[in-house]
Amino acid sequence: MRELFDARCAYCGVHEDAVGATLTIDHHRPRTRGGTGDAENLVYACARCNEHKGAYWHEHDLPHVRLLHPGRDDLTHHLRETDDGSVAGLTREGEFFVQRLRLNRPQLVAYRRMRRSEVELNAELAATRRHVEALERKVLDLRSALESAADEIERRLKGS
């Protein structure tokens, strides 16, 4: 279960390591609404998302909008992460998903920003490493050019 969801909450994306604990198993269709314990009804979820989701089931509860299933629905069609780290719904289901699960709680926005700057820093680090490697190659080339020049001078001095 954990491996299937990459140790992340399938709703908000927070990682176990950031929570400091294993997460919970959510029944997408709540047991009280006829949901089963079948794998396809189970979602690895953080305690807060699980709590916010509650026993909602669109066939019984207002506003009767289906809650997206992270394993079955392609969330990228319904949600968009903005530059400030918040999430916006692109569809009615997406909007409801954000609102029901409170996906813009301040700690999540901060978490997304942190992950984003981590990605940016890693890209910068990789670019810096490539630059250093290029400089090292240049130094080696210059050193061998200098050695050849020194050899040539020595040869000429001996010859004269």
Ligand SMILES: [Zn+2]
């Ligand atoms: Zn969550």
